[in-house]
Amino acid sequence: MSNKIIAKFCRFVILAVAVSVAVSSCGYASSGDRRRPEFDERASAYEKPESVGQIKSAEIAESSGLAASACQQDILWTHNDSGDGPYIFAIDASGANLGVWKVQNAENTDWEDMAAFKDGNGECHLFIGEIGNTEKAERTEHKIYRVREPVVDRRDGNATRATAALTERADVLIFRYGAASHDAESLMVHPTTGDIYILTKHRSKPSSIYKLKADFGSGGTATAQKLGELSVPGIPNGLLTGGSISPDGSRAVVCDYAAAYEITLPANGANFDLIWQQRPVAVDLGSRKQGEAISYSADGKSIFATSEKRGSPVIEVRRR
Numbered sequence: 364m365s366n367k368i369i370a371k372f373c374r375f376v377i378l379a380v381a382v383s384v385a386v387s388s389c390g391y392a393s394s395g396d397r398r399r400p401e402f403d404e405r406a407s408a409y410e411k412p413e414s415v416g417q418i419k420s421a422e423i424a425e426s427s428g429l430a431a432s433a434c435q436q437d438i439l440w441t442h443n444d445s446g447d448g449p450y451i452f453a454i455d456a457s458g459a460n461l462g463v464w465k466v467q468n469a470e471n472t473d474w475e476d477m478a479a480f481k482d483g484n485g486e487c488h489l490f491i492g493e494i495g496n497t498e499k500a501e502r503t504e505h506k507i508y509r510v511r512e513p514v515v516d517r518r519d520g521n522a523t524r525a526t527a528a529l530t531e532r533a534d535v536l537i538f539r540y541g542a543a544s545h546d547a548e549s550l551m552v553h554p555t556t557g558d559i560y561i562l563t564k565h566r567s568k569p570s571s572i573y574k575l576k577a578d579f580g581s582g583g584t585a586t587a588q589k590l591g592e593l594s595v596p597g598i599p600n601g602l603l604t605g606g607s608i609s610p611d612g613s614r615a616v617v618c619d620y621a622a623a624y625e626i627t628l629p630a631n632g633a634n635f636d637l638i639w640q641q642r643p644v645a646v647d648l649g650s651r652k653q654g655e656a657i658s659y660s661a662d663g664k665s666i667f668a669t670s671e672k673r674g675s676p677v678i679e680v681r682r683r
Contacts (some may be wrong), residue, residue: 432515444472451530476491549561
């Protein structure tokens, strides 16, 4: 055996041992090909996760984004990932189909997340993040759509994309990350300021945190401001697939394929941007096939989560 082969073998052994030590020291349990944090139920601010429903619509094949309406009781909005048209779906916590709308002035190249927002005039909007990218991060410009939230008629249980109603025309915000290019799947909107937060998705390093003003009427291309990085207690530590801000603006929750991670603003914290400097705490979401969507409930007392694949469970985690 040559010295070069021996050297390569030694480096492999050292790397394997280092990874093994890192995983065991962080307290992770294996879940298929992913790593789930171990949860301390006694210390958790949340009850055990509960499957409260199942998405009934066969047209929701990849629930990639989730948002709880701030204007209509017990309404959750979701959308498919890339490969679908610009459609949004209304469901309730049981997963019942409550309607389908086609978003005017929008395209779905790679929709990844959504957020609900109630403005100062009491009007409710949905923000949809056209923020996905390939692993090579080939796209340098991205879009966020803002559309007035449709009024749901609970009798529309048989609605499909073929019979979809039309939304009002969406406003479009085009942005870039300066000189960088990223893949992202987490879009959040602050409930008071309307500021937009985007957390990137990385397979080998922490997530980057970006902030945008909701200047939909300004024209041109906006540049997102980088605030820092977020590392969650997961492996990988920046593979974030969804996010949401609580209705009172005091908490934020993000998720990856294995779990959720909640961050809390310091007491009397006036600047929401300080929340990203706090330590994320793992929240158990139970078993999901490919969890990419998460949202606080309209009252902030629960966290809802769905999964990709048809017939996804609707998971609710209630705050103690």
